[in-house]
Every structure is written in C-alpha cells, then in structure tokens.
Amino acid sequence: MANGGESTGVKPQPISGGSTREAELPAVAWRAGGERAESPLVQGIRRFRRSTTALVGVGIVAALLLVAIFADVLAPLSPIASDQTRTFQRPGWDYPLGTDQLGRDMLSRIIHGSRISLAVGVSSVLLALFVGVPCGMVAGYYGGRVDGAIMRVMDLILAFPIYLLAIILMVMFTPTAGLIGTMKVTGAIAIVRIPIYARLVRGSALSIKEKEFIEACRALGVRDPSIIFRHILPNCLAPIIVTTTLGIATSIIVEATLSFLGLGTQPPTPSWGWDLKANISFIQSNAWLSLFPGLAIFVTVLGFNLFGDGLRDALDPRLK
Amino acid sequence: MRVYILRRLLQIVPTVLGITLVVFLMMRSVPGDPVVSVLGDAYTEEDAIRAREEYGLNKPILVQYLIWLGKLVQGDWGASILTGRPVLEDVLIRLPVTLELIVLSMAVALLIAIPAGIIGAIRQNTWADYTATTVAMIGVSIPEFFIGVLLLLLFSFGLGGLLPSSGWIYLPGTCPTMVCGSSLWGNMTHVLMPALALGVGRAALLTRLLRASMLEVIRTEYVTTARAKGLSERPIVFKHALKNALIPTVTVMGLQIGFLIGGAIVVETLFAMPGLGTFGIDAIIARDYQQVQGFALLTALAFVVMNLLVDLSYTFLDPRIRYT
Numbered sequence: 001m002a003n004g005g006e007s008t009g010v011k012p013q014p015i016s017g018g019s020t021r022e023a024e025l026p027a028v029a030w031r032a033g034g035e036r037a038e039s040p041l042v043q044g045i046r047r048f049r050r051s052t053t054a055l056v057g058v059g060i061v062a063a064l065l066l067v068a069i070f071a072d073v074l075a076p077l078s079p080i081a082s083d084q085t086r087t088f089q090r091p092g093w094d095y096p097l098g099t100d101q102l103g104r105d106m107l108s109r110i111i112h113g114s115r116i117s118l119a120v121g122v123s124s125v126l127l128a129l130f131v132g133v134p135c136g137m138v139a140g141y142y143g144g145r146v147d148g149a150i151m152r153v154m155d156l157i158l159a160f161p162i163y164l165l166a167i168i169l170m171v172m173f174t175p176t177a178g179l180i181g182t183m184k185v186t187g188a189i190a191i192v193r194i195p196i197y198a199r200l201v202r203g204s205a206l207s208i209k210e211k212e213f214i215e216a217c218r219a220l221g222v223r224d225p226s227i228i229f230r231h232i233l234p235n236c237l238a239p240i241i242v243t244t245t246l247g248i249a250t251s252i253i254v255e256a257t258l259s260f261l262g263l264g265t266q267p268p269t270p271s272w273g274w275d276l277k278a279n280i281s282f283i284q285s286n287a288w289l290s291l292f293p294g295l296a297i298f299v300t301v302l303g304f305n306l307f308g309d310g311l312r313d314a315l316d317p318r319l320k
Numbered sequence: 321m322r323v324y325i326l327r328r329l330l331q332i333v334p335t336v337l338g339i340t341l342v343v344f345l346m347m348r349s350v351p352g353d354p355v356v357s358v359l360g361d362a363y364t365e366e367d368a369i370r371a372r373e374e375y376g377l378n379k380p381i382l383v384q385y386l387i388w389l390g391k392l393v394q395g396d397w398g399a400s401i402l403t404g405r406p407v408l409e410d411v412l413i414r415l416p417v418t419l420e421l422i423v424l425s426m427a428v429a430l431l432i433a434i435p436a437g438i439i440g441a442i443r444q445n446t447w448a449d450y451t452a453t454t455v456a457m458i459g460v461s462i463p464e465f466f467i468g469v470l471l472l473l474l475f476s477f478g479l480g481g482l483l484p485s486s487g488w489i490y491l492p493g494t495c496p497t498m499v500c501g502s503s504l505w506g507n508m509t510h511v512l513m514p515a516l517a518l519g520v521g522r523a524a525l526l527t528r529l530l531r532a533s534m535l536e537v538i539r540t541e542y543v544t545t546a547r548a549k550g551l552s553e554r555p556i557v558f559k560h561a562l563k564n565a566l567i568p569t570v571t572v573m574g575l576q577i578g579f580l581i582g583g584a585i586v587v588e589t590l591f592a593m594p595g596l597g598t599f600g601i602d603a604i605i606a607r608d609y610q611q612v613q614g615f616a617l618l619t620a621l622a623f624v625v626m627n628l629l630v631d632l633s634y635t636f637l638d639p640r641i642r643y644t
Binding site: 156160164171172277284294298301305306 | 335338339342343346347349350351457458460461462463464465466469470472473477577578579581582583585586589590600601604605607616619620623624
C-alpha cells in the first residue's frame with residue numbers, strides 16, 4: 001500500500017485555464033495533476049449530498065440517534081412508572097401522546113423505546129457483519145472444501161424462513177427484560193442475518209481474487225490474511241456498506257415483529273412492537289395507543305431505508 | 321427438462337431433512353419440559369418418567385429424530401403431546417387458510433407491482449413515477465402488523481364495521497371437516513384485510529425491483545430495434561421488455577415465499593385466523609414437539625417446492641434458459 005508516496009517530491013502545479021499551458025507542462029506534472037480527478041469517495045459524497053431523499057434519511061437517523069442517546073433527558077416522565085389515576089388519558093397538554101392502561105406516559109415510552117429499536121437494529125447487523133464478512137472472505141478466497149463447508153452451513157440457515165428461525169431461536173434463548181433480553185434478541189437476529197453478508201462478500205471475493213493486483217501481491221509474497229483484509233476487503237466495501245444500512249432497517253422490522261409476537265425484549269423495558277401489541281385490545285376506544293408505536297417503527301425504518309438508498313446510488317450505482 | 325425436475329425433486333430431500341433435523345435439535349434444547357405442562361398440577365416424578373417413556377422422550381435425541389422420521393415415511397406425523405390429536409389432521413385443517421392467505425397476498429403484490437413498476441419505468445421522472453416510487457418506499461418501511469392495524473382502524477372500526485376484525489370463514493370446498501362454516505362472501509370479507517396487510521409490503525418491494533429492471537431493459541438494443549422497426553409501444557413494453565424484466569422479480573418473489581410464511585404467522589396472530597401460522601407459533605411456545613415438527617416439515621416443503629416452481633418459470637419467461 002506504499003504506492004501513494006511516489007509523487008511527494010513534485011509539487012502539483014496549479015493549472016489555470018488554457019489548454020496550451022497544460023500541454024507545456026512536464027510529463028511528471030501530469031501525473032501529479034491527477035489530483036484534479038476526484039476520488040470515487042469524493043464523487044460518492046457529492047452524489048449523496050445532491051440527493052434530497054438521502055439527506056432526509058440522514059436527518060431522521062441522526063435525530064433518532066439523539067433521541068435514543070438523550071432519552072433520559074428528553075422523556076418528560078418515567079416510561080415504566082404507572083399512575084392508576086390517569087389511565088387512558090387522551091393526547092393533550094399533560095400527556096402529548098396520552099397514557100396507556102397502566103397510566104404510563106406514551107411519549108416517554110416511545111422515546112425510551114427508540115433505544116431498543118436502534119440498539120438491536122444496529123448491533124445485530126454489526127454482529128452479523130463481524131461473523132459473516134470473514135466467513136464469506138475465507139470461503140471466496142480459498143474456494144474448494146473450505147468454501148463448500150462454510151457455504152453449506154450458510155445455505156442451511158438461508159433455507160429457513162427468516163421469522164421461523166428467529167422465533168425458534170428466541171424461544172430457545174427465553175426472552176427476558178433489560179440489557180440481557182436485548183442482547184438475546186440481537187443474537188437471534190444476527191444469526192439469521194449472517195448468511196446474507198457471507199454470500200455477498202463471497203461473491204465479491206470470488207471475482208476480485210482473480211484480478212491482477214492480487215496476483216501481484218502473491219508474487220510479492222504478501223501473506224493470505226493480509227491479502228484478504230488489506231487488498232480484497234477494501235474493494236468490496238461499497239456493497240457491504242449499502243447492505244448494512246438497508247439491513248439495519250430490516251433488523252428493526254424483525255425486532256418489532258418479534259416484540260409484537262411477545263418474543264422480543266420483555267416488559268417493563270419499553271419496546272415499540274410490544275406496546276403496539278399490548279394496546280391492540282383497546283384499539284376501538286383508544287386507537288392512538290397502537291398508532292404511535294407503529295408510526296415510530298415506520299419513521300425509523302423509513303429513515304434507514306432512505307439513507308441506504310442514497311448510499312447505494314452514491315457509492316455503487318450498479319447495485320440499483 | 322424431465323431429468324432436471326427429477327434431480328431437483330431429489331434435492332428437496334436433503335434440504336427438508338436438514339431443516340427438520342435442525343428444528344428438532346433446537347426445540348429439544350429449549351429450556352423446560354413439555355411433560356410438566358401435560359401433567360399440570362397432578363405432576364409426580366413417577367408419572368413424569370412414565371409419560372416421558374410413553375412419548376419416547378427418554379431416548380437419545382437422534383434416536384427420537386429417527387423414530388419420528390421412520391413414522392413419517394409410513395404417513396404417521398405423530399400426535400400432539402398436549403392435546404393428543406394427530407398432527408397431520410390438525411395441519412390439514414389449517415393449511416387451506418394459510419395457503420389462501422399467501423396466494424392472495426402474492427396476487428395483491430403482483431396486481432400492484434406490475435402496473436406500478438411499468439409506469440414508474442416508462443414514465444421515468446414524471447409525477448406518476450415519483451408517486452409510484454414514494455409509495456413503494458413507504459410500503460417497504462411499514463411492518464405487516466402495522467399495515468394490519470391501520471386496515472383494522474379503517475375498515476373494522478372506522479367505517480362502521482365494514483369488515484370483520486378477526487376469525488375465519490372457509491372458502492366453499494376447502495373446509496376439511498363437516499363442522500366449519502363456509503361461504504364465498506364471508507370468506508372474502510375475512511381474507512381481504514389479512515391479504516392486503518401481507519401483500520402491500522411485498523408489492524412495494526417488487527415495484528422497486530421491477531421498475532429498476534424495466535429501466536435497464538428498455539435501454540437495451542433489442543428494444544431500440546423493436547422501436548426502429550415500428551412496433552407500437554404496447555407490444556414493446558409487454559412482450560419484449562416486461563418478460564425479460566420479470567426474471568429478477570420472479571427470483572425475488574421466490575425468496576419472498578419464506579418471508580410470506582413468516583409474515584403469515586404475524587398476520588394470522590393479528591387477525592386471529594385459524595391458520596398454520598398461529599398453529600406454528602402456539603406449538604413453538606407450548607413446546608409441543610410433534611406439532612412443531614409437523615409445522616417445520618410443511619414449511620420446509622412449501623419453501624423448496626415454491627423455489628423449484630420459480631426456477632421452472634424462468635423457462636417460460638426466457639426461452640433461452642433451458643434446463644438439462
């Protein structure tokens with residue numbers, strides 16, 4: 001990776017307009033003049049910033065992150081403290097989003113619920129990434145029996161309908177409340193999502209390992225781990241980043257669905273899916289109780305989808 | 321072609337064995353003992369041992385799996401530990417409900433996605449395209465159960481109880497026993513909202529996909545050729561472009577089958593439908609091993625058979641694809 005240092009001795013000459021002057025420049029300045037060409041990353045960022053929908057997505061995601069981080073400060077009341085004298089309050093000044101059947105403030109529950117959704121959404125994808133990417137890399141790079149063994153396991157996981165596997169995993173883990181409960185949900189969703197990254201990375205690794213610069217690495221005596229992680233991995237980052245962002249959106253939906261089925265993080269920990277489910281019994285008289293958690297899930301997923309779509313258009317238009 | 325189908329059918333066997341074995345092992349590692357819930361308050365250690373022996377639960381897990389498999393080959397799906405009812409019978413009663421739900425939600429998805437995807441592509445960057453893509457973006461971001469809740473609010477509670485919020489009436493001819501009620505109108509009112517709830521999200525996904533592949537296809541040379549030789553827009557779009565653009569869409573539709581089976585669990589729970597989804601989740605939570613096995617077997621079968629059908633449909637969409 002030391003190929004960037006060769007032009008350090010020559011200061012790139014400023015080029016101002018006329019093509020005749022450009023032609024007069026010495027050959028070495030031409031190479032240094034490569035600075036004028038934008039790197040794919042800069043081009044990507046430029047494309048991203050031009051897209052309004054992508055920026056809306058970033059805005060939603062950033063706002064949600066702030067809400068989740070400062071939930072304790074932002075929430076007007078405790079999300080779990082019940083007040084039996086104030087059950088089923090309609091949305092108003094005291095309770096902007098009303099109260100549920102235990103008299104708990106819905107706004108505070110929604111604000112705190114963002115933590116579960118974001119924590120599970122982001123960390124399950126990261127976990128899947130940390131297992132799936134090396135698996136896919138190794139499978140794609142070495143091929144043969146290693147590839148066969150790894151991909152058969154991945155295929156077995158993929159052969160399951162995603163919810164069925166996640167549901168059985170959660171029953172195995174026995175859902176609980178609090179941090180441990182959140183970690184269990186994260187683990188279950190991560191297991192289900194590993195093969196997606198393994199397959200993606202394997203496909204990229206298969207084509208990149210045949211390129212000449214990898215052959216050059218081998219000829220230079222670069223060791224396999226270094227080839228895999230320093231030369232192949234950076235070349236398949238674009239699809240990984242895009243799939244990760246869109247994957248967070250899917251993970252958030254899976255988390256909400258598990259909670260909806262009663263298999264997510266257990267109460268008293270506030271969770272959007274659980275709140276929606278718990279309040280369906282009162283839907284006829286107090287519709288807003290199911291509406292607000294659902295809207296919260298929708299906006300969050302929409303934010304990550306817009307963000308991911310923008311990233312895809314910016315980083316890797318071929319993926320469209 | 322026939323050889324190919326035969327080979328694919330044979331490949332189903334290891335996949336189904338794999339899925340059922342994994343489910344078997346996973347269910348056995350769930351903490352808790354179904355015998356405890358069977359015996360209830362009358363639990364004694366002696367009874368528990370006898371019950372475990374009766375259900376074969378005292379044998380090694382792999383032996384239990386082989387016994388299950390052996391009985392299955394003879395057409396015996398086992399009996400529920402909790403209710404004693406034969407699993408096959410229960411599954412067959414519930415199958416038509418879920419099948420109808422999945423087929424109709426698929427139809428909903430295609431009925432929305434094909435026109436929306438085509439319009440989005442051939443009227444790219446017009447208000448029609450923007451509407452289609454915006455609605456599709458919203459659609460992929462709403463979980464099924466929330467769409468279900470919105471439909472409930474609108475049609476069951478909002479419009480004076482236009483559609484029933486829960487329960488089921490069988491389609492005439494699908495009721496497997498003598499006791500269940502069936503009528504076409506009743507069935508339609510019961511299945512409409514669940515099918516929409518399950519289908520709308522898939523429609524959004526397929527719309528985005530179809531629009532993208534239509535955009536790609538209509539820029540190819542053979543479409544230009546078709547235009548150059550004076551074909552009108554209609555046959556170009558439907559005969560030349562759409563069929564080729566449908567291939568990735570059909571692939572994703574096949575992958576979505578697994579998602580629909582899972583989605584059926586959610587939607588059936590929300591609308592309290594007596595389908596396989598509610599059967600499956602109840603069995604999993606109650607740790608009714610035999611019922612879970614039956615559910616997993618049927619799910620796995622549905623999954624692989626649908627994927628085979630998807631692969632075979634490629635030959636119809638693109639005659640250049642031939643299986644040998």
